[in-house]
Amino acid sequence: MIHIPTLMLALLSGFAMLGIQLWMARRSRLRYLDLGVWTWGSWILLLGFSMLASRVFLPTWISALAGNGLIALGIVVYCEGIYRHVLGRSMPRWWWWCGPGAAWLLTAWMLTWPLYLRTAAISLVFASLLLPGIAVLLSVGWRSEYSLRSVGITLVMAAASLVLRAVHAWRHPEDYQNLMQSSLGQGLTFLFSFICLIGAGFGFVLANFERVARRMEDMASIDALTGCLNRGTADALLRHELERGRREFQPVALVLLDLDHFKVINDTHGHSAGDTALQYFVTEVRQRLRASDVMGRWGGEEFVLVLPGTDTVGATRLVEQIREGVAALQIRHDGGEPFGLTVSAGIAVAQPVQQLGAEQLFTRADQALYVAKGEGRNRVHVYQEGMTSRAHPQDPATA
Helix, strand or coil: CHHHHHHHHHHHHHHHHHHHHHHHHHHCCCCCHHHHHHHHHHHHHHHHHHHHHHHCCCCCCHHHHHHHHHHHHHHHHHHHHHHHHCCCCCHHHHHHHHHHHHHHHHHHHHHCCCCCHHHHHHHHHHHHHHHHHHHHHHHHHHCCCHHHHHHHHHHHHHHHHHHHHHHHHHCHHHHHCCCCCCCCCCCCCHHHHHEEEEEHHHHHHHHHCCCCCHHHHHHEEEECCCCCHHHHHHHHHHHHHHHHHHHHHHCEEEEEEEECCCHHHHHHHHHHHHHHHHHHHHHHHCCCCCCCCEEEEECCCCEEEEEEEHHHHHHHHHHHHHHHHHHHEEEECCCCCCCCCCCEEEEEECCCCCCHHHHHHHHHHHHHHHHHHHHHCEEEEEECCCCCCCCCCHHHHHH
């Protein structure tokens, strides 16, 4: 037999510890995440179980109405936290009314029923309230943070335990004569159902920390304005692709892209318009790349493409398409007059037999870019053996 008052005390302690942990996490730099919603859900569930436990000194109708209503509300708040974290939006507003409202009305209607029937019905209601959150976690959430998978699994277990509790109450009414009755079946189903909710809460905390870690990793490797890889990451990937190209006997093309007269755009239309132009440019380039291609922002208005398994002909064809697409852009910023954009490109290809390093390949692409700029811009030039290293034009207004 399981002593139900002790079980209730354990559950109250569990939700209290979860609530304190979530509250402390919110006090840290994680306050902007979705922990606040889950914190409210934990405190509401704690209050709901407290009301159920108060049946020893409060009238049953007060304990049942308040306890079941608050537990239903806490479950809905948990689902709201899942929606916000995974989908970035709130649950449908009607669910907020239907979920807790159904639990409260059903409890009020069944107050004169035997306890085993009330237990079976309200357990099924609680299980159904978990379904929206479970559906999101097992679909979209499954492809998000790995910790969310544990949240989804524990919520499935909680719902299954609540259904099992309903079936057990229906088949063994003698075990449900009183909420505090010591019974193995009632105690185990009650314990497992709600201990899974506590476990889901800790999993949700881990998912939020996992998202923070991923954001920090992204910030360290991705340019915030354009979403391209930053210079250090792009350089590391270039070195990796050169090594793999030598192993697999495949060429690797490096392309330097430099926007023409970009300072004139900033001076004429403003720096925010220049930022918009960069974003237009990156979108135009990306839609022509393969999944294996790498685009990085090398600095200012200069970008780099790393094209694995691409020879000179393939790289030239791709970059000419990019150049034509960029030249056709009409960029609008805050309702102002549209303006155009052109790009110059230098291409260098590392053949597997050449044993070129990343610095050598970059130097060759830079030399080819200088020729494209010198021949009038809005051009694509391929590195040829015998080119000499030269500096870019020094006039910033014409760069």
